[in-house]
Amino acid sequence: MRDQEPSPAASERRLSTKEAAELLGVKPETVYAYVSRGQLSSRRAPGGRGSTFDAREVEALARRNRREGGGSPGPAGELSVRTRLTLIEEDRYYFRGVDATELAARYSYEEVAEWLWTGTSRPGATFTAPEASVAVARRAVDALPEHAGPTDRLRVAVTAAAAADPLRFDLSEDTVLATARLLIPTLVEALPPKAYAGKDGSLAERLWGRLSHRDPDEASLRALDTALALLVDHDLAASTLAVRVAASARAHAYAAVSAGLGVIEGPLHGAASGHAHRMLLDVLDQDSAVPVVAEELRAGRRVPGLGHRIYTGEDPRARALFALLEEVPRAAPALAAARDVVATAARHAPLHANVDLALAVLTASSGMSATAGETIFAVSRTAGWIAHALEEYGERPLRMRPSGLYAGPRPPRPLPE
Structure with a gap:
């Protein structure tokens, strides 16, 4: 049930838990975590049904979270951190x-x-x-x-x-x-x-x-x-x-x-490139990617070196490294094996090679270990x-401190015997 909000004084506007959560862009449970950490103050609503929050405090916290970028939820509820390094x-x-x-x-x-x-x-x-x-x-x-x-x-x-x-x-x-x-x-x-x-x-x-x-x-x-x-x-x-x-x-x-x-x-x-390295050696040993890819899929595993959770198309790192490996004469067999893996796996799912596969070509063709x-x-x-x-x-200390969403039995419980 939605928290009840009291009639605000002219100088103080109060928000319900739901309204505070919407303004902060978090779940209601997180609003109470802010209270427990002393970042927000709360007041019981009339009749004791829920809590209310000072609108000015909530707005100030929302501005601070946006400015600092720490501990704020990103797309699909993921943690988002402001950075100037990599886009x-x-x-x-x-x-x-x-x-x-x-x-x-x-x-x-x-x-x-x-x-x-x-x-x-x-x-x-x-x-x-x-x-x-x-x-x-x-x-x-x-x-x-x-x-x-x-x-x-x-x-x-x-x-x-x-x-x-x-x-x-x-x-x-x-x-x-x-x-x-x-x-x-x-x-x-x-x-x-x-x-x-x-x-x-x-x-x-x-x-x-x-x-x-x-x-x-x-x-x-x-x-x-x-x-x-x-x-x-x-x-x-x-x-x-x-x-x-x-x-x-x-x-x-x-x-x-x-x-x-x-x-x-x-x-x-x-360690992902090591799996791709061993797979390439197996492909070279069997002179075909078909049985190797089939075994990976039969075992319920993803084919190493394919696909990426961020890139829907080609991994730009793989593209750049593969282009250089084309200039390495002794890399030709491993490159051919990698292409065979991509083509064979494409019958199952159209996935692009990622940087782990390119790195595996480099290590497998250079006499390096997996x-x-x-x-x-x-x-x-x-x-x-x-x-x-x-x-x-350069950021506020200990800002990387998310709150757990407790899902265990509610207290109080008796001491265990």
């Missing part, structure tokens, strides 16, 4: 208003990261880690068992680097940016090398030597660098939201990155996580 629109995406695929085509990963962090261009930007930080991280990573996965190694490296940094609690922009420029190469150089991997050259060159035994040709190295640049950010993906929650609680940059790494390992996020795509994704996305942490540090 995804009409099957394209933009970093600070610039087409991200064009940035990745013209600039290195390090230069794209700098653009995302600062909105200014830093031609020739390179990231270099101090030897002491790398040594601490490498010792920690080397202590892990051989079966440890790439995200295990990166998480341990982040924790070790944090412990070695006495300035990690300084959340000023300059210090966080300095941390980012040191942390990313530390993560790369802490990984065990598969071939000679020095400290010189671009980040992509240093990462290659930790992912493949083969020497990279120019086209392959360019594809890896572009993949890093394309994956640097993608709005509020699950791992990025975790980073912003940590930053909202004023966790330092290393801890915020650790929060992202804790989420990225899931099979529906950073987990290499996860490493590439995590190293790349670290720059985006830092950008989001920086943005969140």
Whole structure:
């Protein structure tokens, strides 16, 4: 039943719960959560039937929510957070208003990261880690068992680097940016090398030597660098939201990155390219995508590397990376296998290839393991996580605090025996 509203005084207009919820754009339960957090005051309606709210308080809270963008519901009731970093629109995406695929085509990963962090261009930007930080991280990573996965190694490296940094609690922009420029190469150089991997050259060159035994040709190295640049950010993906929650609680940059790494390992996020990698190897082994795709569908699984919940058309990241892989001679078999998968699956559902399939072509054709795509994704996305942490540090603390909608038995209940 609708709350009863008292006759307002000339200087005070009262709103019912339903009216307050409509003005705030939330459910009635959320209005009471605002009351419990002290953001709204309420008054019982005459006869004790429901509550009323000061219209001026409700309007002020609605304005604040729109301005801060934190904790406000977005489309279809999803959480919406105001950001100046990435826009995804009409099957394209933009970093600070610039087409991200064009940035990745013209600039290195390090230069794209700098653009995302600062909105200014830093031609020739390179990231270099101090030897002491790398040594601490490498010792920690080397202590892990051989079966440890790439995200295990990166998480341990982040924790070790944090412990070695006495300035990690300084959340000023300059210090966080300095941390980012040191942390990313530390993560790369802490990984065990598969071939000679020095400290010189671009980040992509240093990462290659930790992912493949083969020497990279120019086209392959360019594809890896572009993949890093394309994956640097993608709005509020699950791992990025975790980073912003940590930053909202004023966790330092290393801890915020650790929060992202804790989420990225899931099979529906950073590890997705590994499934696509194994599928491509199966297609190459059987010389046909038909039995492989059939087995995925028979098992009730989605075909890896196809479709995207945001892009209704083609994933722009996949399109850009596939174009570069066309220039890599030894990628031809994996590219053909990927096309076979798309064509075969189209008989079941017309889905486009996503970036996980393109990343799988890169890793499968470069002598890398199935987990290499996860490493590439995590190293790349670290720059985006830092950008989001920086943005969140400038917002009201602890704003990323939604309220649970309790669905259990109503109290009071007797103590359990």
